[in-house]
Amino acid sequence: MVTRLRQLTDRHPRPVEAAFLLLIYAATSNQYRRTDTDTIWWPGFVLAAIACTSLLVRRRRPGTVVVLTALVTAVAGIQGSMFGPLLLLPVVVALYELTLRASQRAVRIHSVLAVVILLPTALHPDPGGDPWASRAVSLAFWVLLPVLYGSAVRARRAYLDSVRTRAEDAERTRYEEAQHRVTEERVRIARELHDVVAHHMALANAQAGTAAHLFATHPAQAGRILTELTGTTTAALRELEATVGLLRQPEPAEESLNPAPGLDRLPDLVAAFAAAALHITITVDGPVQPLSAGADLTAFRIVQEALTNVAKHAAVNTAHVNLAYSDEQLTITVSDDGGPVTPPRAPGGGFGLIGMRERAQSAGGRLRAGHRPEGGFAVTAELPISA
Structure with missing residues (x-):
């Protein structure tokens, strides 16, 4: 299944990218509801669109996208939207891409910025929701998860590149x-x-x-x-x-x-x-x-x-x-x-x-x-x- 998905992505990168961003938009925009009244906060659709659209340039400007998605998520959380993994999904994707492409120093700096921006939202009083400590731990988990997973993927790619390089060097040496x-x-x-x-x-x-x-x-x-x-x-x-x-x-x-x-x-x-x-x-x-x-x-x-x-x-x-x-x-x-x-x-x-x-x-x-x-x-x- 994973192999077929990779082959589909390699053959049709643009349609797969569009479908991926639409899926993130659908999952994120559905969270823009006020927890006390369960009514849709219509400006949230605009914020979701901004966050998901910024993901288009996450490979060229990963740091900027992390900051922008964190700001949009913080604004939505302050307005009363449900603070959880689906609301944080654009930030998670941006942090993952940042970890794959930026230096470790840049990853640490932008991870701290994302936490600083989102922490007030996580600690915002929510009488009908989880206690603030649980939300703070959830925020730390969803910020660390893409960083750790991205680091593992990056190390794996570096290892495969080194193996490929050694194989090419060995082949050239044999030749x-x-x-x-x-x-x-x-x-x-x-x-x-x-x-x-x-x-x-x-x-x-x-x-x-x-x-x-x-x-x-x-x-x-x-x-x-x-x-x-x-x-x-x-x-x-x-x-x-x-x-x-x-x-x-x-x-x-x-x-x-x-x-x-x-x-x-x-x-x-x-x-x-x-x-x-x-x-x-x-x-x-x-x-x-x-x-x-x-x-x-x-x-x-x-x-x-x-x-x-x-x-x-x-x-x-x-x-x-x-x-x-x-x-x-x-x-x-x-x-x-x-x-x-x-x-x-x-x-x-x-x-x-x-x-x-x-x-x-x-x-x-x-x-x-x-x-x-x-x-x-x-x-x-x-x-x-x-x-």
Whole structure:
């Protein structure tokens, strides 16, 4: 019933408001009778109309409406009308609206004003009515009732608003977290594809260039490099297919058919770059420590990308890889000695250094890259052993 009434009020607010005020007018104006003669006091209809009409602006000027309805009710009571809840009905409605919309200080002030205005009427001698003490208690009750009920409704609305706000904040936080996860996943996918595609394509480009250079003078060696180029492109396609296959799986596979590469594949990496005329030396300092799967993959990808950058951007045919193990950290240094001529940079820039730095940070380490004082370029990554 209450739900239907609220729906009716939401759909037809003006007719419901008019019916509500007419009902108050009918109940209030019927009290404008003289208690001693039981005759209707006709000016009371005008006062009832004033009181009920003022309720139209109770939401905009609640304090003024409280004072006006209290004055009208006091005048009616002084003229001999029956002092009771029906006569006080406009004051009750005005006090309720005031409590919903005004500050607590304003509610206290206007409640006291209403009592001050109505108290003489409540204490007015009435030989045929209730004793003055009973009427004073009745006045206090009907003034406090809308204030207390309005305060409860206001607190309830504030609680519901806070719940709604928290729900909206939680929903927004979940959405932002989902967006953040999507962004992180996109970056991870881009990094994986870059590591797979950029390395093999740069290696294939270097092998093709070397073969073209040797084709006229050393055709046998050029043919051997072209054969290795086929293996490079095949490996690129195989790794790309495996990466895309993992991304298309709805859930992570429990076991991968092809284990993630690690530092144990450095000899294969060195041999592949040797076919592209880049000779790599590997040195190891300290006792070799077993790495976790994440640290092993990160270390291999950083070495792979750093050597790819040497092949693409440095006019040299040698590079150095140093692996320095300590109890808790692996330091990887990939460097070259530079050359007299710097090859032109590939159009569109690149994401090699960005990807390596992101990989190192995701494993709990850090990465530095820059030109060496003695010439050349160096990439240094420090990774925790148990990342």
